[in-house]
Amino acid sequence: MTSASLQRQKLLWPMPLFIDVPYNDYQGKRMPDQSNGSNSEGPWSPKNRSNPNNLNTFFGQGRSPFGDIFPNGPPPLRTVIIAGAVILAALFAWSSYFTVPSDSIAVVQRFGKYSSEVPSGLHFKLPFGVDEATIVPIKRQLKQEFGFTTPGANDAYQTPTDGRLETEMVTGDLNAALVEWVLQYRISDPVKFLFEVREPRATLRYVSESVMREVVGDRTVDEVITIGRQEIESEALLKMQALSSKYAMGISIDQVQLKNINPPGPVQSSFNEVNQAQQEKERLINEARREYNKVIPLAEGEKDQRIREADGYRLKRVNEAEGDAARFTALYSEYKKASEVTRRRIYIETMQSVLPGIKSKIVVDQTTGSILPLLNLGGQKGSQP
Secondary structure, eight states: OOOHHHHHHHOOSOOOOOOOOOHHHHOOOOOTTTTTOOOOOOOOOHHHHHHHTTHHHHHHTTTTTTTTTTTOOOOOOOHHHHHHHHHHHHHHHHEEEEETTTHHHHHEETTTTEEEEEEEEEEETTTTTEEEEEEEEEESOOOEESSSOOTTTOOTTTTTSSSHHHHHHOEEEOOOOEEEEEEEEEOOOHHHHHSSSHHHHHHHHHHHHHHHHHHHHHHHIIIIIIOOHHHHHHHHHHHEEEEEEHHTTEEEEEEEEEEEEOOOOGGGGHHHHHHHHHHHHHHHHHHHHHHHHHHHOOOOHHHHHHHHHHHHHHHHHHHHHHHHHHHHHHHHHHHHOOHHHHHHHHHHHHHHGGGGSSOEEEEOOOOOOEEEEEEOOOSSSSSSO
């Protein structure tokens, strides 16, 4: 063999063709030496490869991991097949049904694509991950809290991650306020809620915080803390619902309710004093209004009563005067017709109305010639004058 062929052989076979097996492999056993006709046995001997009891020996050895599980050897093939079929049937049954609560519906996806919506109750689906059902609580009122946490809340998006940062806001007059509020909402469209927006609950928190900062920033700190709470709630509700519809989150906002609104800690005492002064002012104004409402309506009622009494008296006197004038006019017309008779009748009627009111009556007749021309009309009946 020439030097060129030897060099070519080295390039084609860079690794050695034969590897020597150490003496300590396989518990000191070497491969049988076929050249000298030795009868020593090794792990690759034809006897060990063709022995059908090697599997039982493998399972029964203490060194094998299956020795403790199958101490009496491997189970029969039929038992293994039946056990596998039972396990497969159990997995099939466990993954083919699901239950939807009464306040929810389930959105079914087949291979990740939207398939249908199913109502509450027991339902079946294709097993092994072909169909996937997502429970959506559409009839339950959910809420998100900003600035505080209700004990026992299990919704990760209900409680704030950093309530201090969420509540710190700047008002329109460049003052600071700590605003806490609660957002109550429902899931109105499950499909949009699941597929239109990524993490709709987190998006709703961002929308709510942004809108509340905008609404608070349009008002003074006095309005935010005292008299502007209802207006802030109404305006924030409308703007949050508008943004929720614009982003197609499938969420309907029911209520926005402000909780505690406080100034920052360093100026808390000063704001408390201002609030106490404002409350004292409101109290005095309310007391003055109460006294005003107590006195003024009573005076106005008495005034109306006096006016009505005067009007009644005026009408009475006018009507009486008009009646007397009409009576006198009628009497005068009769007097002109028969003056003597009318004069006598008037005299008699006058006496009839006047005399009953006089207790002592004395009648003197000048034409009588007696010594005592007296008629005692006030005495008792049967008495002598």
